[in-house]
Amino acid sequence: DVKVTQSSRYLVKRTGEKVFLECVQDMDHENMFWYRQDPGLGLRLIYFSYDVKMKEKGDIPEGYSVSREKKERFSLILESASTNQTSMYLCASKTTGFHEQYFGPGTRLTVT
Amino acid sequence: ELKVEQNPLFLSMQEGKNYTIYCNYSTTSDRLYWYRQDPGKSLESLFVLLSNGAVKQEGRLMASLDTKARLSTLHITAAVHDLSATYFCAVDEGKSSGDKLTFGTGTRLAVRP
Secondary structure, eight states: OOOEEESEEEEEEOOTTTTEEEESSSSSSSEEEEEETTTTTTEEEEEEEESSOOHHHHHHHHOOOEEEEETTEEEEEEOOOOGOOOOOEEEEOOOOOOOEEEEEEEOOOOOO | OOOOEEEEEEEEEEEEEEEEEEESSSSSOOOOOEEEEOOTEEEEEEEESSSSTTTEETTTEEEEETTTTTTTEEOOOSOGGGEEEEEEEEEEEEGTTTOOEEEEOOOOEEOOO
């Protein structure tokens, strides 16, 4: 079974803090994704990566950066957290081709 | 920009009844996915539809894809309480877009006795 894990289920940070969210997958998938999920807005893509050290902006990259130093690990970084970044963050991975994405359990981040 | 619209956004249905959730999208694609999300949980893959006319069934759920109409449907037969969840469709923009998905806003399904 594909397993995608995220470093925290719940996180509370203060405005201005630097926040790291980590995602690890164990199926040697090439592609990894970070989404945020907000009520009424569905899932919105922040960044994705199709290879080590490669990254592409998604639909809402502002205020975020990412790092992919190893194939299995994809990190989302909030350089200076703001209250409008309070959300559920979901990581996903997939292999290249016509396959579904597999999602991690999510991190609910609250910025106060 | 690809847009994916689901309707209804919220569906309250009685056990034993049938209903259909619709997913319309705005660009040419023949790859569409359906996911389920339980409250407080992550997304679980339900169906992968990869060609025009594709139909997949699992238990009381059946999904179909009409790429010419840019429409996918998720049909629920004889609903039971266990099907209560939020259902998302997602359209794959293809390799030129990095295999990324664009999601609909979701349909929250509540099945009542």
